[in-house]
Every structure is written in structure tokens, then in C-alpha cells.
Amino acid sequence: MPHPPTAAVARSSRAPRFGANYVPSSGWFYTWLDFRPDEVRRDLAELAGLGLDHVRIFPVWPWIQPNRGLIRQRAIDDVLTTVDLAAEVGLDVAVDLLQGHLSSFDFLPSWVLTWHQRSLFTDADVRAGLREYVATVATAVASRPNVFALTLGNEVNNLWPSNPTTAADSRAWAEELVGTMRAAAPGLLSLHSLFDDAVYAPDHPFHPADVADLGDLSLVHSWVFNGVARLDGPLGSATLGHADYLVELAAALSSDPARPVWLQEVGAPRPEIGEADVAAFVAGTVGQALENPALWGLTWWSSHDIDRALLDFPEREYDLGLFTVDHRRKPVAEALAVAVADARAGRPGPVLDRPGLVCPVDVRMEPGRRDEIAPGSAFHRAWVEHRLHGPIAIVPAAHAGDAAYLAARGVDRLLAD
Amino acid sequence: MPHPPTAAVARSSRAPRFGANYVPSSGWFYTWLDFRPDEVRRDLAELAGLGLDHVRIFPVWPWIQPNRGLIRQRAIDDVLTTVDLAAEVGLDVAVDLLQGHLSSFDFLPSWVLTWHQRSLFTDADVRAGLREYVATVATAVASRPNVFALTLGNEVNNLWPSNPTTAADSRAWAEELVGTMRAAAPGLLSLHSLFDDAVYAPDHPFHPADVADLGDLSLVHSWVFNGVARLDGPLGSATLGHADYLVELAAALSSDPARPVWLQEVGAPRPEIGEADVAAFVAGTVGQALENPALWGLTWWSSHDIDRALLDFPEREYDLGLFTVDHRRKPVAEALAVAVADARAGRPGPVLDRPGLVCPVDVRMEPGRRDEIAPGSAFHRAWVEHRLHGPIAIVPAAHAGDAAYLAARGVDRLLAD
Numbered sequence: 001m002p003h004p005p006t007a008a009v010a011r012s013s014r015a016p017r018f019g020a021n022y023v024p025s026s027g028w029f030y031t032w033l034d035f036r037p038d039e040v041r042r043d044l045a046e047l048a049g050l051g052l053d054h055v056r057i058f059p060v061w062p063w064i065q066p067n068r069g070l071i072r073q074r075a076i077d078d079v080l081t082t083v084d085l086a087a088e089v090g091l092d093v094a095v096d097l098l099q100g101h102l103s104s105f106d107f108l109p110s111w112v113l114t115w116h117q118r119s120l121f122t123d124a125d126v127r128a129g130l131r132e133y134v135a136t137v138a139t140a141v142a143s144r145p146n147v148f149a150l151t152l153g154n155e156v157n158n159l160w161p162s163n164p165t166t167a168a169d170s171r172a173w174a175e176e177l178v179g180t181m182r183a184a185a186p187g188l189l190s191l192h193s194l195f196d197d198a199v200y201a202p203d204h205p206f207h208p209a210d211v212a213d214l215g216d217l218s219l220v221h222s223w224v225f226n227g228v229a230r231l232d233g234p235l236g237s238a239t240l241g242h243a244d245y246l247v248e249l250a251a252a253l254s255s256d257p258a259r260p261v262w263l264q265e266v267g268a269p270r271p272e273i274g275e276a277d278v279a280a281f282v283a284g285t286v287g288q289a290l291e292n293p294a295l296w297g298l299t300w301w302s303s304h305d306i307d308r309a310l311l312d313f314p315e316r317e318y319d320l321g322l323f324t325v326d327h328r329r330k331p332v333a334e335a336l337a338v339a340v341a342d343a344r345a346g347r348p349g350p351v352l353d354r355p356g357l358v359c360p361v362d363v364r365m366e367p368g369r370r371d372e373i374a375p376g377s378a379f380h381r382a383w384v385e386h387r388l389h390g391p392i393a394i395v396p397a398a399h400a401g402d403a404a405y406l407a408a409r410g411v412d413r414l415l416a417d
Numbered sequence: 418m419p420h421p422p423t424a425a426v427a428r429s430s431r432a433p434r435f436g437a438n439y440v441p442s443s444g445w446f447y448t449w450l451d452f453r454p455d456e457v458r459r460d461l462a463e464l465a466g467l468g469l470d471h472v473r474i475f476p477v478w479p480w481i482q483p484n485r486g487l488i489r490q491r492a493i494d495d496v497l498t499t500v501d502l503a504a505e506v507g508l509d510v511a512v513d514l515l516q517g518h519l520s521s522f523d524f525l526p527s528w529v530l531t532w533h534q535r536s537l538f539t540d541a542d543v544r545a546g547l548r549e550y551v552a553t554v555a556t557a558v559a560s561r562p563n564v565f566a567l568t569l570g571n572e573v574n575n576l577w578p579s580n581p582t583t584a585a586d587s588r589a590w591a592e593e594l595v596g597t598m599r600a601a602a603p604g605l606l607s608l609h610s611l612f613d614d615a616v617y618a619p620d621h622p623f624h625p626a627d628v629a630d631l632g633d634l635s636l637v638h639s640w641v642f643n644g645v646a647r648l649d650g651p652l653g654s655a656t657l658g659h660a661d662y663l664v665e666l667a668a669a670l671s672s673d674p675a676r677p678v679w680l681q682e683v684g685a686p687r688p689e690i691g692e693a694d695v696a697a698f699v700a701g702t703v704g705q706a707l708e709n710p711a712l713w714g715l716t717w718w719s720s721h722d723i724d725r726a727l728l729d730f731p732e733r734e735y736d737l738g739l740f741t742v743d744h745r746r747k748p749v750a751e752a753l754a755v756a757v758a759d760a761r762a763g764r765p766g767p768v769l770d771r772p773g774l775v776c777p778v779d780v781r782m783e784p785g786r787r788d789e790i791a792p793g794s795a796f797h798r799a800w801v802e803h804r805l806h807g808p809i810a811i812v813p814a815a816h817a818g819d820a821a822y823l824a825a826r827g828v829d830r831l832l833a834d
Contacts, residue, residue: 030483033450034491063480066447069728074451106531110522111729113530114579125729162531311486312528312542 015343016290017297018336019054019094020047021265025304025325029102032060035078041085046323047303048089050337051344055086056094056264056299058102058154059137062109068129076140087146094299095141096193097134097181098153103306103317106159121165121173134177135184142185149189150181151264155221157194157206167367170206174214191215193264196226199249199363200374208363208370212253217296220246221265222285225316228375229272231384238375238384239272240284244292244391245383249373251294252394253364257408260296263289267301268332269316275331282335290343291391293350293410300336352410356395357383386415432760433707434714435753436471436511437464438682442721442742446519449477452495458502463740464720465506467754468761472503473511473681473716475519475571478550479526485546493557504563511716512558513610514551514598515570520723520734523576538582538590551594552601559602566606567598568681572638574611574623584784587623591631608632610681613643616666616780617791625780625787629670634713637663638682639702642733645792646689648801655792655801656689657701661709661808662800666790668711669811670781674825677713680706684718685749686733692748699752707760708808710767710827717753769827773812774800803832 024031025043047055057079064075083093099107111129112120120126134152141147152174153159165173174192182190192214197204199211211218222243224234231238243266250261266285273281289295305321306313322333342348359379361372373379386392392415399405400414441448442460464472474496481492500510516524528546529537537543551569558564569591570576582590591609599607609631614621616628628635639660641651648655660683667678683702690698706712722738723730739750759765776796778789790796803809809832816822817831 027487028484030487030489033480033483034489063450066450067445067727067729069726070444070447072447072451104532105527107527108530110524113525114523115521115575116729129728158532309486310484311546312484312533 015346016295017053017299018340018343019052019056019091019297019299020050020303020322021299021301022047022055022057023302023304023306023321025321025323025327026307028306028310029058029060029099030310032063032075032078035081037081037085040082041088042327043304043323044086044091045089046327046329048091050322050333051340052091054092054094054148054297054299055303056096056151057082058096058099060099060102060107061097061133061153062107064137065129065133066109068111068125071133071136076137079137080140080144083141083144083147087144092146092148093141093144094149094151094189095137095147096151096154097137098130098156100153101155101158104314106162108159108162112163119163119165120159121163122169127173127176130177131180134180138181138184138188142188147188149191150185151191151193151219152177152181153193155193155195157198157204160205165205167205167207171210171214174210178215189216191217191219191262193219193221195221196223196246199246199253200226200370202368202370204367204370207367208253211250212255212259212364218250218254218259218261219264220250220261222246222263223265223267223269225269225272226375231376234273234277235280235284237388238380240281241288241384241387242375243285244288244387245380247289247292247295248392248394251292251409252359252396257405259294261292261294262296263298265299265301267320270319271316278332279335282332283339286336286339286343287348288387288391290348291351293352295350350410351391353412354391354393354410355386356393356406356409356411356414357386358395358397358400358414360397362396362398432763433712434470434716435757435760436469436473436508436714436716437467437720437739438716438718439464439472439474440719440721440723440738442740442744443724445723445727446475446477446516447727449480449492449495452498454498454502457499458505459744460721460740461503461508462506463744463746465508467739467746467750468757469508471509471511471565471714471716472720473513473568474499475513475516476554477516477519477524478514478570479524481554482546482550483526485528485542488550488553493554496554497557497561500558500561500564504561509563509565510558510561511566511568511606512554512564513568513571514554515547515573517570518572518575521731523579525576525579529580536580536582537576538580539586544590544593547594548597551597555598555601555605559605564605566608567602568608568610568636569594569598569632570610572610572612574615574621577622582622584622584624588627588631591627595632606633608634608636608679610636610638612638613640613663616663616670617643617787619785619787621784621787624784625670628667629672629676629781635667635671635676635678636681637667637678639663639680640682640684640686642686642689643792648793651690651694652697652701654805655797657698658705658801658804659792660702661705661804662797664706664709664712665809665811668709668826669776669813674822676711678709678711679713680715682718683715684737687736688733695749696752699749700756703753703756703760704765705804705808707765708768710769712767767827768808770829771808771810771827772803773810773823773826773828773831774803775812775814775817775831777814779813779815
């Protein structure tokens with residue numbers, strides 16, 4: 001696809017984008033050190049075969065920029081080759097830049113460690129190095145027509161607390177680097193990704209407003225191992241609705257009622273989601289998310305399992321793939337392919353006559369009250385209860401009387417509680 | 418040279434080994450990520466041209482073992498190619514394994530950082546990974562006839578305090594891994610390298626006994642920026658004699674009076690040693706060290722300067738090379754080449770009828786008193802004063818009456834103070 005025009009950002013009546021977070025089948029992301037195009041080609045063809053339209057890819061920062069003054073062209077060339085291989089099988093590509101954090105591992109260059117310890121969020125020299133890195137990689141991948149988005153980095157809030165920051169510093173840092181990305185690649189979506197502590201954890205130094213304000217879309221990553229699956233089990237309303245809840249929260253957090261939300265990561269982790277429940281979990285989770293009018297796209301985590309010869313991953317990381325390491329299509333992949341095909345046929349589609357549940361807390365203004373909307377909170381439980389009966393919007397109290405706002409959000413009435 | 422027989426370890430009448438610590442001219446050690454054999458070949462030929470007989474090389478651990486369960490064969494192949502290129506120009510090779518620490522930068526894999534933080538000195542799983550790494554790399558390089566030594570890692574005590582340890586843990590860790598090296602490569606020297614806090618800093622959790630007991634030789638790294646150059650300037654007795662002092666201290670620390678000492682690193686750092694003084698510093702430092710009967714070899718740090726396009730190095734690290742990054746032979750190289758040629762002609766040679774200065778402190782038994790032999794201590798100042806008049810041994814008080822010991826150490830009389 002060509003560089004998306006502005007219209008591509010806006011909500012449209014067509015089905016959302018569907019993709020996979022690309023985890024190489026052989027050697028995980030370590031394969032950036034031993035790039036094997038034939039293996040990448042095979043992996044990507046498998047994903048295209050599910051009916052997906054894009055992949056999200058994850059270069060590893062310290063291997064590209066091992067010294068603040070050295071950005072390795074060959075490493076960038078390998079990223080570009082990956083993009084081109086995706087194009088061969090009809091996949092668009094979103095590129096995350098600052099990894100950074102991947103599946104419990106933080107990849108950090110020696111120039112921010114030990115003797116050179118300095119926070120990448122606040123140190124002026126490190127930030128200069130990051131601007132150079134971001135601009136260089138963004139410029140390079142923007143040369144490829146099938147790249148549609150750049151994310152500053154995967155869940156960069158995982159890089160705290162090892163890198164000290166404050167909410168103000170985190171915001172300024174992301175604003176600057178998202179600006180750097182946008183300037184280097186004006187035709188692409190410029191995005192900022194945070195895991196859900198940004199919206200749920202009262203003291204977390206990355207704020208809900210960062211999700212809602214920074215970049216061209218709001219991004220959410222829905223992981224039911226965050227506690228939500230303990231509320232009502234693998235197929236309960238809280239669990240199946242969690243992706244939709246996060247999409248809805250992000251939509252409600254934005255001052256722009258039309259700002260779309262990308263469900264950039266969602267997956268079926270063990271042991272929360274057992275083998276027998278996977279298909280129902282996929283159908284339920286994707287189905288509920290598709291009813292949300294804010295949904296821009298959905299990207300499954302992940303494409304491929306992790307070889308158990310690779311050690312030290314949290315147990316649940318090994319089996320998140322749509323495919324095994326030896327290229328077998330798993331039941332989760334079959335279920336996702338069905339959901340994608342249904343969505344392309346308009347089943348289900350966005351629901352624009354939803355009731356709205358007024359949220360009593362403004363976590364933009366009072367981030368210290370984020371626990372009041374987190375899984376298990378009274379508000380969350382009320383939403384989950386209502387969600388049993390169909391799509392349910394979250395309406396900030398400040399907008400409860402704003403008819404134009406409500407209409408823009410697809411809300412036709414407000415609920416009592 | 419073939420694998421050294423045991424006799425090669427013992428002190429002999431031939432000139433010591435002379436070499437350089439190999440820092441690639443283009444791209445420093447980052448070139449392991451973009452291995453360019455032609456550039457390595459050119460660098461090594463330059464070193465052979467100075468009359469040196471060996472290089473010490475530094476693979477970067479986390480790029481070879483990015484996951485505890487993954488040791489990259491291609492990275493090992495690049496190490497082997499470097500060894501073979503050295504052979505082409507007649508150079509033997511010492512391989513350091515666990516880098517680890519290089520010129521202020523610590524290279525640590527993601528599996529011992531942040532979410533996976535665990536001390537590499539004490540964690541059982543990390544140690545299992547290190548054994549695998551050490552055995553694999555040692556086995557690989559032992560296949561090459563011009564490899565003569567393995568060092569566990571460059572100045573591994575720099576990896577503390579970021580990795581907690583105690584003196585007992587540090588010792589047990591090194592004993593285990595030196596044993597692993599020796600078992601994997603029984604024909605090679607197995608060695609353990611520590612920077613001089615091990616002998617000078619009272620609270621340092623790596624002890625003098627580790628230097629003197631572990632591995633097949635004692636290793637010392639002489640850096641006059643440790644404070645010694647402040648005592649009497651670039652050409653004073655303390656400064657010119659520091660390498661000899663460390664060699665002598667290491668010899669005195671060993672229970673074996675015949676244990677040789679490798680001056681594995683010595684260099685002429687700015688600003689302590691200015692341009693005008695470099696030749697005299699080299700001649701004086703090398704000349705005094707050559708008079709020490711314990712000296713096994715001398716390896717200059719470093720082969721090549723660091724390109725100033727590479728950022729964040731301490732200022733003094735950039736200009737330590739024998740050659741510039743554009744391959745010009747520096748005055749320090751000319752001075753070293755002269756010293757090497759002289760040494761090969763026996764000028765100067767080991768002095769075996771030295772007076773001995775009795776050391777009042779046994780830092781093996783009382784490591785908390787290491788400051789009493791450190792630069793600037795009364796004992797050190799006395800040694801420096803005597804060194805003005807010629808070679809001077811250090812004799813542990815416990816051995817002061819042991820004629821056989823004194824003879825074995827080349828000491829023919831004891832001094833009053």
C-alpha cells in the first residue's frame with residue numbers, strides 16, 4: 001500500500017487492519033545478528049496466508065547503534081530487506097524503533113549502562129543519540145512504500161525504572177522523539193507505545209494523556225495476564241472484553257472523539273488461556289473489539305513461538321505464536337483467520353448506537369486515581385457487567401452533556417451508573 | 418608457534434614476549450558486528466612490522482552469546498578468522514573471553530540486565546551459561562596453533578559493583594571458570610586478569626591472592642593514571658617504575674618464587690604522559706620491566722587509536738594506540754620497536770643479584786591493608802627511592818630468612834628498611 005493519506009488515519013467504514021507482531025521463528029530477534037532472508041520470507045508468507053495485511057517488526061537498538069556515534073548501515077539494510085520481503089507477500093509493515101524492551105528482555109547499549117549509566121529519558125547526550133537513531137532509521141524505512149507506521153519503541157515504559165524518569169520527563173522525551181520521527185518520515189503514522197500501567201497504575205511515570213495525545217493514533221496492548229483473567233476466567237466478560245475495554249478507555253481519554261485506537265498487541269497467553277479455550281478466546285476478544293467504533297486495527301502477538309532452546313524467557317512467552325517454530329499453524333491461527341475473514345465481510349462491525357457509562361474519574365487530570373479504572377475496580381466491574389449485554393462506551397463525566405461529542409463517539413444514551 | 422609446552426611458562430633466559438592489545442583501527446570492537454578481514458589483516462601486519470610476536474584479542478561476549486542458550490557460530494568464526502590472519506603475519510594470539518569490560522564500556526547481555534538482573538559472579542544459572550560460553554570459545558580457538566593463551570576476561574573486576582560479589586564469591590567464580598578454560602583447552606595458558614584495585618584497594622572484593630594463585634601466570638595491568646603519575650610526573654621513578662613495581666608485587670605475592678608475571682597491559686596515557694615524553698616513558702618503563710626476572714612478557718595497550726567519530730570514551734582512551742586510525746606509526750610505536758629490538762639483543766636483561774626490600778604487610782593475609790603498598794604509601798615510596806639506584810625486589814617478611822626463596826627470586830641481599 002502507498003503511504004497512507006490522512007484519511008487512512010481516520011475511522012472508516014472498512015474493516016480494521018489485521019496483522020501480527022513478527023517474532024522470527026528461528027532464533028527470535030537474535031536473528032538480527034545473523035540475518036537469514038530465506039527464513040524471514042517463509043515466516044512472512046505464513047502470516048500472509050492467514051489473511052493478515054501487515055506485520056509489526058522490531059529492530060534491536062543496541063545492535064544498530066552500539067556506540068552513540070555509530071549507526072550500522074548493514075543492520076539497517078537487514079531491516080529494509082525484511083520490509084521488502086514483506087512486500088513480496090503483500091504485507092505492509094509497521095516498524096518499532098527503540099527496542100528496548102522485548103518479552104522481558106531489555107536491550108540497552110553499553111553507552112547507557114554501568115560506567116555510562118544515565119537515564120535515556122533525561123540525559124541530554126543520550127537524547128541527542130536517540131534523535132540521531134530515530135531520524136536515521138525512520139528516514140531509511142520511509143523509502144519503502146509498504147511501510148505505513150513507526151512506533152517510537154515497544155512499550156518504552158518498560159525501560160523504567162532502570163532509567164529514571166518523571167511523568168513530565170517521559171512526556172517531553174516522547175514528544176520530542178515522536179516529533180523527530182514525524183519530521184524524518186512525514187508520510188507515515190508516528191506512534192508511541194506504552195503498556196497498560198500507563199492507564200492502570202496510579203504512580204506510573206507515564207501518563208494516560210501520553211497514550212491519548214502523542215502520535216497519530218492511540219495504541220493499546222491488551223494482555224489478560226495483567227490480572228483481568230483472574231476476575232472471571234478465560235472466557236469471562238472481563239477477560240474477553242479486556243481488549244475492547246482498553247480500546248474504549250483510550251478513546252475516552254482523547255480530547256478528539258474521532259481519534260482511532262490501534263490494538264497493537266493482543267494475545268492468548270498461557271496459563272490464563274488454556275488450549276481448550278483458545279478458539280473461543282480469539283473469537284470473543286476479536287469480536288468484541290471489532291464492535292468498537294474507535295478500533296483502527298488489531299495486531300496479534302505473536303507470529304511465531306519461541307524455540308525452547310532459547311533460555312530465560314518467562315514461561316508464557318514461549319507459546320504465544322500463531323505458528324510453531326517448525327511452521328505448523330496453531331489453533332489460535334485458525335481462529336484468527338476465521339475472525340479476520342468474518343471482519344472483512346463486516347461481521348461484526350462497529351456499533352454506533354451504544355449506551356455510554358459515565359466514568360467518575362478523570363485520570364488525565366488525576367493520574368493518581370488510575371487504580372479506580374483498573375481491572376477489578378468498581379468502575380471496571382460495572383463496565384464488564386454491562387458489556388455482557390452488548391457494546392458499552394466509556395464517557396468522561398465532563399462530556400456527559402455534550403451531544404456532539406456523544407454522537408461522534410457512537411453513544412446514543414447514558415447509563416445510570 | 419605450537420601450543421606452548423610447560424617449559425614455555427617457566428622463566429627462561431630468552432627475551433620476554435612482546436605484543437599489542439589489538440584495538441581495530443576502524444570501528445573499535447564494534448567491528449565484531451561488521452567483520453572486515455581485509456582491515457584486520459592490514460592492522461595486524463602493522464603490528465608485526467614493529468617486531469611484536471603476539472596480539473591479545475577481545476571478542477565481545479553478549480554479541481557471541483546474546484541468549485544464555487545461544488552461542489553464535491558465525492561470531493566464533495570471525496574470531497577464528499582473526500586468529501588465522503594473525504598467523505599469516507607471524508603473530509601468536511592470546512584470546513580474552515568475557516568482555517565484559519573494555520575501555521570504560523561494559524558489554525552485558527540482556528539476560529543479566531534489568532528484569533533479568535542477577536550477578537554474573539554468583540547466580541547459578543548465569544554461571545552455567547558462562548561455563549558453556551567459556552568452554553565453547555576456548556575449544557574453538559584451541560584448534561588454532563598460533564593461539565597460546567586464554568584469559569577469562571579483561572579486568573573482570575570492573576564488572577563489579579554492577580554485579581554484586583564478595584571476595585570469596587569472586588575467587589570461587591574465577592577458579593571455576595579458569596578450570597573450565599583449562600579443561601577445554603589444556604594446551605593453552607589459562608589466565609585471570611584483574612585491574613590493580615585487586616592489589617591496591619583495601620575493600621576491593623577481588624583479592625591479591627587471586628592474582629598470584631589463579632591461572633598459569635600472574636597478570637598485571639600497569640596504568641600510571643591510577644595516581645602514580647601524580648607522585649613524580651611522567652618521567653619520575655614512581656611513574657617509570659610502576660610497571661616493574663606491579664610485576665614485582667605480583668611475583669612477591671605468589672607462594673611459588675618461580676611463577677612468571679605477564680605485564681599484559683601497559684600504555685602511555687594522556688595527559689599523564691605528554692607527547693614530548695612518550696619515547697622516554699616507553700624506554701624507561703620497558704627497560705625497568707625487562708630487568709625484572711619475573712617478567713614473562715609485555716603487551717602494549719593499544720595497537721590503534723580510537724576514531725573520534727565514536728563517542729563517550731574517556732578522553733584518554735582515544736590516543737593510546739601505537740598507530741593512528743589512518744595507519745600512521747606514532748612515536749610511541751617507534752620507541753616500542755626500539756625497545757623490543759634491544760630486548761631481543763639482551764639489553765637489558767633480567768637482573769638476578771638484586772637487593773630486596775622487605776614488605777611489612779602481607780596483603781594476602783590482610784587484604785584490608787592493601788593501601789599500605791599502594792602508590793603513595795610509605796612502602797611504595799621507599800621502593801621508588803631505591804629503584805632510582807637499580808632493580809629492587811620485594812620480599813615478603815615471611816620469606817626474609819629463606820635463602821632458597823631469595824635465590825629463586827634473584828635477591829642477593831636485604832635492605833634495612
